[in-house]
Amino acid sequence: MDFPVSNEQFNECDGIQEPRYDENGVLRGGPANYFGQASGGAADPDRYEGNFDAATGEPLPHMRRRPDGIIGPALMLVDTDLQTATWRGSVLVLTPRSYPPPTVTLNDGIAPSMPFLGVLLDTYKMTAFYRIDIEVRLDVNREKAVEYKVNNTGPVYRFFVPGQTTPWRFAFWSCNGWSLSVSDKDKQELGGDNVVWDDLLAKHSMVPFHAQ
Numbered sequence: 601m602d603f604p605v606s607n608e609q610f611n612e613c614d615g616i617q618e619p620r621y622d623e624n625g626v627l628r629g630g631p632a633n634y635f636g637q638a639s640g641g642a643a644d645p646d647r648y649e650g651n652f653d654a655a656t657g658e659p660l661p662h663m664r665r666r667p668d669g670i671i672g673p674a675l676m677l678v679d680t681d682l683q684t685a686t687w688r689g690s691v692l693v694l695t696p697r698s699y700p701p702p703t704v705t706l707n708d709g710i711a712p713s714m715p716f717l718g719v720l721l722d723t724y725k726m727t728a729f730y731r732i733d734i735e736v737r738l739d740v741n742r743e744k745a746v747e748y749k750v751n752n753t754g755p756v757y758r759f760f761v762p763g764q765t766t767p768w769r770f771a772f773w774s775c776n777g778w779s780l781s782v783s784d785k786d787k788q789e790l791g792g793d794n795v796v797w798d799d800l801l802a803k804h805s806m807v808p809f810h811a812q
Contacts, residue, residue, distance in 0.1 A: 658726035659694065666754050670695050670702065673750055675759055677811050680738070687736040687761045693718065693750060697728045704732045707747045715752065739763045743810070760808040771800060771812040 651663050663671055672693035679688045691704050703715035718730035736746050743762045749755075762768050773796060778787055787793055803809075 653726075656726045658696075666750075668751070668754060669699075670750060670754075673704075673748075673757060675757070678733075682738075682764055685738040685740075685764050687738055689734050689736075689759075691732040691734060691748070691750070693730050693732070695728050695730060697723055697726050699728065702730055702732065702751055704734055705749050705752045706734060706736065708736060708744055709746075736761050741765045745808075760810055762810050768810045769807065771804070771809045773800070773812075 652659055659671055665671070670693050672691070674692040676690050676692070677687075678690055680686070681688070693702050695702055701718040701720065703717055705715050706713040716732050716734045718732045721729040721731050723729070734748070738761060741763045743760060743766055745758055745760050747756050747758050749757070776796060778793070787795075791798065800812075
C-alpha cells in the first residue's frame with residue numbers, strides 16, 4: 601500500500617522529521633514513525649497515520665473501499681516458469697483481525713480455479729495482513745486476461761499475462777507524483793495531480809501491460 605507523505609513529515613530542506621512521542625513515551629500517530637493524528641482527532645488522509653485510528657491501529661472507514669471491510673487487493677508478479685508454463689503471483693489484502701483467512705479465485709476464460717488460500721503475514725492491533733499465492737497456466741502463443749475475486753464476492757479484478765512465446769509489455773516510472781516544490785498552478789497546467797496515472801491507465805486501456 602502507498603500513502604502520501606505530508607509537508608510536515610517531509611520537505612526538501614529538512615528531510616524526514618524526527619518521530620515525536622507523548623508523555624508516556626508512546627509514538628504519536630499510530631503505526632507510522634511520524635508525529636501526527638492525536639487519539640480521537642480528525643483523520644487527515646494526506647498523512648500516513650491519518651488513515652488509521654490512533655488508538656486501535658485499525659484502518660479508518662474511508663480506507664475500506666469494499667463493502668466487506670477488506671482493504672486491497674494489491675497484485676504482485678513473483679515469477680514466470682517457461683518450462684512449466686506457469687505464471688506466479690501474489691495478492692496482498694488487509695482484513696479485520698476477526699475475519700477468517702481470505703481466498704482468491706481465478707478465471708482465465710477457460711474455467712474458474714479452485715480457491716487459493718491466504719497466508720497470514722502479520723497482525724497489527726485490529727488488522728491482519730494476508731498474502732495469497734496464485735498461479736496461472738500460460739498459453740503457448742496467446743496472451744490472456746485473468747479475472748479474480750477475493751472470497752469469491754465483491755468486485756471482479758483483472759490482469760493480463762503473456763503467452764509462452766509472446767513478448768512482454770512493461771511499464772516503468774521513476775516517481776508516482778509531483779515534487780513538493782511544484783506549485784498547484786504548475787500541476788494543473790501540466791495535467792493535474794494524477795497525470796502519471798491518467799497517462800498509464802490510458803495506455804493500459806489501449807494495449808494492456810503485463811507488468812509494471
